[in-house]
Amino acid sequence: MGPRSRHTAQEGVTLCLLEMNLLWCEKVQINPRTTAKDLVKMLVETGTKVSISTVKRVLYRNNLKGHSARKKPLLQNHHKKARLRFATAHGDKDPTFWRNVLWSDETKIEWFGHNGHCYVWRKKGEACKPKNNIPTVKHGGGSMLRG
Structure with missing residues (x-):
């Protein structure tokens, strides 16, 4: 297996772990003005370190897109x-x-x-x-x- 497949597997594991925590999507659906930065802070408090782009990717995969109110x-x-x-x-x-x-x-x-x-x-x-x-x-x- 080359480096490409290893990277994809790591990304897949990270996204699976993040998608298991559907609390994000529920929190965003309750308060749509929650920012990705707020979600990262919430995750850091629970001991999970992720980037803002990863949080956005998970929200996009759950059909949540950022729009102007x-x-x-x-x-x-x-x-x-x-x-x-x-x-x-x-x-x-x-x-x-x-x-x-x-x-x-x-x-x-x-x-x-x-x-x-x-x-x-x-x-x-x-x-x-x-x-x-x-x-x-x-x-x-x-x-x-x-x-």
Whole structure:
């Protein structure tokens, strides 16, 4: 056996041991904002030394990919019900009605802090789940521009 097969075997053993510890994937699915660096620190505390790239490889093999979290309005249940009532009440309106509606855009500007950009580990098709989004609020601590 050449050095290539030995390297592959070592990598396979390492990945098998890491995949046995599915606690990582469960931890990432509970809190998608957990970073690979946090997982490495957690493993070092248990006595296992691995690299960040190995942790990422295990997450990729479990179909967890790193994506930017989407910013979505923080909606309570009563907000969702009100939107549904509005949609059902106005769903049959003629397109000419909607051309006469005056629409306005609002943008919140943050004065302090960062823009809240972060990454999440998620599977394909889970982009709109609330735990994978950054909730945004239109009131409190900012300047509102209307256009």
